Amino acid sequence: MKARIAVLPGDGIGPEVIAEGVRCLRALAERHGHELILTELPFGGAAIDLAGTPLPEDTLAACLQADAVLLGAIGGPKWSAPEATVRPEQGLLALRRALGVYANLRPVKVHPALLGASTLKPQVLEGVDLLFVRELTGGIYFGEKRREPDSATDVCTYTVAEIERIVRAAARLAQKRRRKLVSIDKSNVLETSRLWRAVATRIMRTEFPQIALEHMLVDSAAMHLIRRPSDFDVLVTENMFGDILTDEASMLAGSLGLLPSASLGEGTRGLYEPIHGSAPDIAGRGIANPCGTLLSVALLLRHSLGLEREAAALERAVSAAIEQGARTPDIAAKGARAISTREVGEAVLAKL
Ligand code: IPM
């Protein structure tokens, strides 16, 4: 097959992990006879330095024309002064909006060999295999923002249509898994959450009666996620709750550096990025964990290119490499030698 992929390395450790993702992607394409056209584009802080804006027109145009977008990470102290008016994060939100990728899939699986890498007890983590579906293009991230001398305002809005489509997306995924959906909100306080709960209840009752739906308040969900994580299958929630809970959930897997994500809209075009940030504290040292990016590449192959076989092969290769001890410092076993970003990439390539 032939496909066009826009590659946005971004800032901090972004370029380091993306380099490994691109190498694996090229290797797979060559091996299976696919013609991939990869175009690297400036984005985030790097684009602010270059063009004065985090999402230059050419970058956006290339992303809109691509079959998929692969993104590293953005942001850093250089661009986050409180008085800054142009921020890398604005570019990311604008890109998600422009691509219409409202459904952010964040799978969390515990690798048996990494049961000891988490700060949580191994017996709590056994069998964890859950999927967060985070609403990505609405809510407080996109509402009106105001700043007065002695106050500030962020508006949170959700429409019925926005809630319907994300609940449907989550339900379709739950259908193919264990048919259990937990919808997370704060309906005891927020009006948007009361609407969310009403819409989720109606959609599930009328369109997906075979899926068990449970509502959970976000504070309680945060607790249950670490108390009994293996009980969860698919979780659906609004933008900011999803952001917070998935960082929490990453510790089930053992490291923020392990988690991939796929952001999807109506078609097959998607945006793929590890859920971690640009990690300025370790940038340039070659020790960032590339697994979140490699697993994001697998999601790209699966969801945007329809290459299930290649996707599964890459996931198996990552898993086998980890099993054999190919680990960056964030997940290295006690006393074991940690290896570099590049070496982990190489180990995964060898498995491929
Ligand atoms: C994420 C990140 C972003 C978000 C930031 C960088 C804007 O934390 O993808 O989880 O909050 O969505």
Ligand code: MN
């Ligand atoms: Mn986040």
